[in-house]
Amino acid sequence: MSIVKIKDKSFKTSIPEAEILKKVQVVADRLNKDYEGKTPVFLAVLNGAFIFAADLMRMITVPSEISFVKYASYEGTFSTGSMKTLMGLNQDLAGRHVVIVEDIVDSGFTMAHMIEDLKKMNPASVEVCSLLVKPGNLKVDLDINYAVMKIPNDFIVGYGLDYDQEGRNLRDIYTIVEE
Numbered sequence: 001m002s003i004v005k006i007k008d009k010s011f012k013t014s015i016p017e018a019e020i021l022k023k024v025q026v027v028a029d030r031l032n033k034d035y036e037g038k039t040p041v042f043l044a045v046l047n048g049a050f051i052f053a054a055d056l057m058r059m060i061t062v063p064s065e066i067s068f069v070k071y072a073s074y075e076g077t078f079s080t081g082s083m084k085t086l087m088g089l090n091q092d093l094a095g096r097h098v099v100i101v102e103d104i105v106d107s108g109f110t111m112a113h114m115i116e117d118l119k120k121m122n123p124a125s126v127e128v129c130s131l132l133v134k135p136g137n138l139k140v141d142l143d144i145n146y147a148v149m150k151i152p153n154d155f156i157v158g159y160g161l162d163y164d165q166e167g168r169n170l171r172d173i174y175t176i177v178e179e
């Protein structure tokens with residue numbers, strides 16, 4: 001086990017890269033079977049999903065497209081507190097089979113919001129493919145058809161996920177060490 005320090009916190013190895021890749025392959029195999037003949041559009045959510053998306057897409061063998069989208073927050077200028085807007089989507093999703101590629105579903109609010117936004121565009125279907133899910137922290141009712149791994153509620157970094165924007169480049173996934 002190795003320990004890394006990022007800013008004021010320490011993290012220990014919890015899921016090595018080789019194990020992650022084996023599990024991503026299992027989900028990629030399912031996607032290849034389920035989306036045969038459908039030419040899905042994968043929508044990867046920046047920033048966190050960039051590494052997962054790169055590995056997953058190289059395991060996808062059916063004809064498909066990928067786009068990268070981002071939620072931009074505008075805080076403090078609305079009476080409701082904060083509002084998030086989907087950015088970077090520049091293609092018509094009407095009638096298309098959409099697969100959202102996400103690094104983590106934690107409370108589930110981001111995914112619930114995104115599914116709602118996408119459904120307004122009349123896609124043929126919308127499914128979620130998330131590297132990680134924290135079932136113990138879900139605050140909304142979500143159907144995550146393609147979850148690579150389920151993990152406890154602890155804060156994690158690495159393989160695209162950050163702590164205060166750092167640590168995304170770590171190859172393995174690390175869990176916070178409570179002091």
Ligand SMILES: O=P(O)(O)OC[C@H]1O[C@H](OP(=O)(O)OP(=O)(O)O)[C@H](O)[C@@H]1O
Binds near residue numbers: 045049
């Ligand atoms: O289920 P939730 O509680 O909504 O949390 C999950 C979201 O939080 C993280 O994104 P973040 O806004 O930190 O941006 P990032 O991808 O740039 O790190 C992560 O990438 C998910 O999109």
